[in-house]
Amino acid sequence: RLFRQEGTCYQQAKQVLHAAVPERLQGRERESGILRHFLREHVLGRRPGSLYVSGAPGTGKTACLSRVLLDCKDELARSRTVVLNCMALGSPNGIFPALAQHLGLPVATGRERVRSLEKHLTAQGPMVLLVLDELDQLESKGQDVLYTLFEWPQLPGSRLVLVGLANALDLTDRSLARLAAHPAGSPQLLHFPPYTKEQLTRILQERLGQVAGDPVLDAAALQFCARKVSAVSGDARKALDVCRRAVEVVELEVRGQTLLKPLPGGE
Numbered sequence: 001r002l003f004r005q006e007g008t009c010y011q012q013a014k015q016v017l018h019a020a021v022p023e024r025l026q027g028r029e030r031e032s033g034i035l036r037h038f039l040r041e042h043v044l045g046r047r048p049g050s051l052y053v054s055g056a057p058g059t060g061k062t063a064c065l066s067r068v069l070l071d072c073k074d075e076l077a078r079s080r081t082v083v084l085n086c087m088a089l090g091s092p093n094g095i096f097p098a099l100a101q102h103l104g105l106p107v108a109t110g111r112e113r114v115r116s117l118e119k120h121l122t123a124q125g126p127m128v129l130l131v132l133d134e135l136d137q138l139e140s141k142g143q144d145v146l147y148t149l150f151e152w153p154q155l156p157g158s159r160l161v162l163v164g165l166a167n168a169l170d171l172t173d174r175s176l177a178r179l180a181a182h183p184a185g186s187p188q189l190l191h192f193p194p195y196t197k198e199q200l201t202r203i204l205q206e207r208l209g210q211v212a213g214d215p216v217l218d219a220a221a222l223q224f225c226a227r228k229v230s231a232v233s234g235d236a237r238k239a240l241d242v243c244r245r246a247v248e249v250v251e252l253e254v255r256g257q258t259l260l261k262p263l264p265g266g267e
Helices: 002-016 029-044 061-071 092-102 110-121 141-154 171-175 177-181 197-208 219-232 236-259
Strands: 049-054 080-085 128-133 160-166 188-191
Touching: 002 197, 002 236, 029 049, 029 061, 029 160, 029 188, 049 061, 049 141, 061 128, 061 160, 080 092, 092 110, 092 141, 110 141, 141 160, 197 219, 197 236, 219 236
Parallel strands: 049 160, 049 188, 080 128, 128 160
Antiparallel strands: none
């Protein structure tokens, strides 16, 4: 019973330190604004186009886009949104049957599969927002798959808006050089830099501020964690993991002390 009283704050702390998408993303106001503007301009404005989002792991790319999609859910209700993680595909070409399935198209093979998708995306209908996470998994010999996807928004009558997310900053320069020949075909670029010490500190403080009662982790400890993580990677997930592990260590110590407390009445 004693441990239950003292232990709930640790459970809450571990919960808020999970890398789930928070209500508000600290330190990513600029990037959120750009994403929101892009979606409104292209999906709501019925202007096909593409956006390439880059940044190292843990810099908030996926979390930021997920938050914006949630916030704009009502605005995007009239369009079709398909979100795919390319890591889950067996091969780069696996993107085509996966997309066809989400769009409710009949199964086709080879070139016919790509043609039926092109036909569907250039026919009359609502705008299609295609979000591809881990886009670098689609790199292949000759980059046919990536070229095909990024050229779709440029087709006459296209209603596709493509958003790709990947770690590499130079994927478009390295793998999609041919698109640069058509300025209209080049995707818009958005880069997420690593989080700074101050941004990581604010993220940790805001998360732990949701736990009632005395602070679970000392302010100096949070700053120490933020400084170390920002110096190595600027990865917010790493900072959250370190703090969660610290809470687990404290929780084990408290549990040990609670078990050895004397009972009332001196027994």
